[in-house]
Amino acid sequence: MLQRSWTPLMAAAFAVVTALAAQSARAEELAKDLFGAKKLPAVAAPQSFGFYSKGCFAGGVAIPMDGPHWEVMRPSRNRRWGHPVMIGLIEKLSRDAAADGWPGLLVGDISQPRGGPMLTGHASHQIGLDADIWLTPMPDNRLSTNQREKMSATLLVDEKTHLVKEALWKPQHALLLKRAASYPEVERILVNPGIKKKLCDTVKGDRAWLRKIRPFWGHDYHFHIRIGCQPGSPDCKRQEATVRGDGCDQSLAWWFTDEPWRPAKNPDKPKARELMTMASLPRECRAVLDAPAPSSAEAATYHGDGRSIAAAAAEPAVAAAPEPAITSGAGALPASASAFAATPEIGIPLPRPRPGN
Numbered sequence: 001m002l003q004r005s006w007t008p009l010m011a012a013a014f015a016v017v018t019a020l021a022a023q024s025a026r027a028e029e030l031a032k033d034l035f036g037a038k039k040l041p042a043v044a045a046p047q048s049f050g051f052y053s054k055g056c057f058a059g060g061v062a063i064p065m066d067g068p069h070w071e072v073m074r075p076s077r078n079r080r081w082g083h084p085v086m087i088g089l090i091e092k093l094s095r096d097a098a099a100d101g102w103p104g105l106l107v108g109d110i111s112q113p114r115g116g117p118m119l120t121g122h123a124s125h126q127i128g129l130d131a132d133i134w135l136t137p138m139p140d141n142r143l144s145t146n147q148r149e150k151m152s153a154t155l156l157v158d159e160k161t162h163l164v165k166e167a168l169w170k171p172q173h174a175l176l177l178k179r180a181a182s183y184p185e186v187e188r189i190l191v192n193p194g195i196k197k198k199l200c201d202t203v204k205g206d207r208a209w210l211r212k213i214r215p216f217w218g219h220d221y222h223f224h225i226r227i228g229c230q231p232g233s234p235d236c237k238r239q240e241a242t243v244r245g246d247g248c249d250q251s252l253a254w255w256f257t258d259e260p261w262r263p264a265k266n267p268d269k270p271k272a273r274e275l276m277t278m279a280s281l282p283r284e285c286r287a288v289l290d291a292p293a294p295s296s297a298e299a300a301t302y303h304g305d306g307r308s309i310a311a312a313a314a315e316p317a318v319a320a321a322p323e324p325a326i327t328s329g330a331g332a333l334p335a336s337a338s339a340f341a342a343t344p345e346i347g348i349p350l351p352r353p354r355p356g357n
Ligand SMILES: [Zn+2]
Pocket: 122, 125, 130, 131, 132, 223, 224
């Protein structure tokens, strides 16, 4: 009798111990490997957890590979997933930009199906609220899968001078960026400093939107749209507000000094994503990782109705937990500028306008 009543208890205790051991082993696994292996999103109400460069999200939806005014590039990466508001915004931008005369969007990386750190590239793009859009317009002919994988992008900025290549820059580029900045959801647009400078030098009339256009390394063939934390995501950590003004000031001039371009002091220092374990991410990200998947990518593809099948599964599968400790997302950056904070104000003179400007 005694034996029989103890057995289930012991089995239960054993199960708990095993689960705990598995959990602690998983805590040491690299988050990029776990999130990078997920092919489909977490079925739950859409919700972002953590910060742009340290987090994950549930209820992700995919942008279709093709739309009337967009094509998804590099499809094999499976990074066409985002918060439904992000995906809806890209579709809206594609329509509005087409009306402005931009032939269509080539959509670059958004997020992995459940976000999280990626195996390659990008410090951010982890919570479904970042998207890269190419500065190359969509061609007239539909691109084949092979072309989407292989087609190289056009670099709009000279690597040495950090200035825009005049022969390639078109007024339509400025119109596209202005349109993207016009949406209230969009908090920041990251562009190469050369592109920011070009806008500073040429935009007439309304310049208020330039405040959202932020200079940053790279971003010479694409721009990066970042939207704010969305309703329903109490555990999404907001980035710093952008500083007042159009940003065509000393903070931009800093990018045309040597400092931002000096080689890193310790070039071998591993990037944050190389070290991030599950323990570094908000604890809800474990539940995001374990949540059920939809039956197929198509079942979680956004078709413009503002809902997805994943979101329609209703019950939030991911329970809220106390706010995790999140340190600054800027730790891995090479110099004193961050995509989330203001560029440092430093005491350097503004470059003089070129003659004839
Ligand atoms: Zn990006």
